[in-house]
Amino acid sequence: MTRAAPSFRATHWHEAIAECQERNEGYVLVTVVGTAGSTPREPGSKMVVTASHSIDTIGGGHLEFDAIARAREFLAKGEKCTQLHSYPLSSSLGQCCGGAVKVLFDVCNVHQQHIAIFGAGHVAKALVPILAQMPVRISWIDNREDLFPSSLPANVQKVVEEAPESEVRHLDENSWLIILTHDHQLDYRITEQALKQPSLPFVGLIGSDTKAKRFITKLTQRGFDDNALARLFTPIGNRDIPGKRPIEVAVSISAQIIEHLHANHTAVASDKSAETNAEAYTGEHTKHPAKVV
Secondary structure (H helix, E strand, O other), X not given: OEEEOOOOOOOOHHHHHHHHHHHOOOEEEXXXXXXXXXXXXXXXXXXXXXXXXXXXXXXXXXXXXXXXXXXXXXXXXXOOEEEEEEEEOOHHHOOOOOOEEEEEEEEEOOOOEEEEEXXXXXXXXXXXXXXXXXXXXXXXXXXXXXXXXXXXXXXXXXXXXXXXXXXXXXXXXXXEEEEOOOOHHHHHHHHHXXXXXXXXXXXXXXXXXXXXXXXXHHHHHOOOOHHHHOOEEOOOOOOOOOOOOHHHHHHHHHHHHHHHHHHHHHHHHHHHHHHHHHHHHOOOOOOOOOOOO
16 A cells, blocks of 8 residues: 655744645644743744644654644644643653743644545546645545556545555544545445444445445445435435536536535534533534435
8 A cells, every 4th residue: 555645845833834724734833932940942932743743843852742742632632722731841751951831732724624535537537626625635545556646736645555445444533435436346345334434424426326226225235224324425416517527527526525515614613502502501402414415
């Protein structure tokens, strides 16, 4: 398997912020806001921490290691927040400066929807540049490396995997799938694996009405119930957009994805509002399940 995860070009924190915005990648801006006594860096020193990289420095050593680990804990929660933490630079932290540091953690650019696109054929090549302009992260998966373009948008990760269906189990919770491969049997294997994972709420499958009915019949025979099949959107795409050319199909799929992005954003806002109301009034909030197209 080959994963083309681009390294950061940035070497300074302000460059890293711009690059994270371009990639639609969550990050934490870590800032030294107060010091007392002897400390590695002065107030105003900053670094940027992502799930896989750290850019710039607040002084190195155990202080920085702990700050990076703490920042990634915040990122894993997937919520924007601002937290202040005090560090005594003593033996308990493995440092002997004798001073103290206050560090501010600003968690930014989270809630980016992850979309896994399986297949690198004509429709996918038309689709990826459209979706990459949205606030999403894309994993583009195929077993034929030569089909991928030589350059990709910053928020698109190329994954070359001999058995693409095996990638399903590595997807983050709440990832959306768009299945566009060249092989109906491979489409089925990916679909089946995805529907086994309740944490994957959108499984979009390209094809005709006949293919959709055949897949649903087979999945039903394999024991998938209505709750599982409610996460299957097939044929994927907005039916109001006609045409069978790759760009027409790509626009149709994009339209449906954009509708779901906006619905998802509204649902998140509603959930937060409902949670607030529940705390005040002990009310209840019910989520509406997705509907099969």
